[in-house]
Amino acid sequence: MQTERKKLIHWGMVRISESHFILAATDRGLCYLQFHESDAEPPVHWGHKQFPEHSWVEDKEDVLQPYLVQIEEYLRGLRTEFTLPLDLRGTEFQQGVWRALNEIPHGMTHSYSEIAQALNKPSAVRAVGTAIGANPILIVVPCHRVVGKNGALTGYRGGLVNKEKLLELEEFRTGKASGGPRM
CATH class of the missing domain: 1.10.10.10 (Winged helix-like DNA-binding domain superfamily/Winged helix DNA-binding domain)
Structure with a gap:
């Protein structure tokens, strides 16, 4: 009997180039990126609506690292396009x-x-x-x-x-x- 792999949202509060962000990614791609100081809705609440089958795990270093790199490159003026996979959910x-x-x-x-x-x-x-x-x-x-x-x-x-x-x-x-x- 094969067990089903648990679906996760890896998230973290990070500082990138003088700004604070909350970001999150599923195994399919980046699903959330907001400025921390202006985020009105907690990401876990948002995530339960958009990704009800996922569990949240804090992870700033491993899964999120490729996203952090490209966002920082953009904010430092070194990148004009993103090549990140996205997991966008909406109507x-x-x-x-x-x-x-x-x-x-x-x-x-x-x-x-x-x-x-x-x-x-x-x-x-x-x-x-x-x-x-x-x-x-x-x-x-x-x-x-x-x-x-x-x-x-x-x-x-x-x-x-x-x-x-x-x-x-x-x-x-x-x-x-x-x-x-x-x-």
């Missing part, structure tokens, strides 16, 4: 929005209405905003690249200060600015 609409976010080029921004139009749902701007707000993997699924129609910075689960820093970091790396704050 079909949310998944579509998150795929659209991954199509926004590094150093560029799109408006909520542009994302809705890309999905062929131009009247779904608010629903797009809600799906973006539910993005469990900040930075890697680049919701920070979405701004208001007039270019203004709008809500960000990681906080507007962090959104601004991420956008400035990308401008710095693409040569559009003479410099930008390091996170």
Whole structure:
């Protein structure tokens, strides 16, 4: 009789380039990345909703290491694309929005209405905003690249200060600015 392997979510609270994060990964890929100081919902509660068959185990070094490396490279200006496997769970609409976010080029921004139009749902701007707000993997699924129609910075689960820093970091790396704050 073969025993079923227990499904785990490896998670940790880590400091990367002056910022604190909570990140988590399943055996399929990164499933959660949030700024720690602005995380309103405990990740275990979120995880029980999204991954009810998984158990949580704290693990900062082994399973999470490849994710930590790429996130740190991005925050230090050494990486513009992620090659991390992801384990994103959401509705079909949310998944579509998150795929659209991954199509926004590094150093560029799109408006909520542009994302809705890309999905062929131009009247779904608010629903797009809600799906973006539910993005469990900040930075890697680049919701920070979405701004208001007039270019203004709008809500960000990681906080507007962090959104601004991420956008400035990308401008710095693409040569559009003479410099930008390091996170």
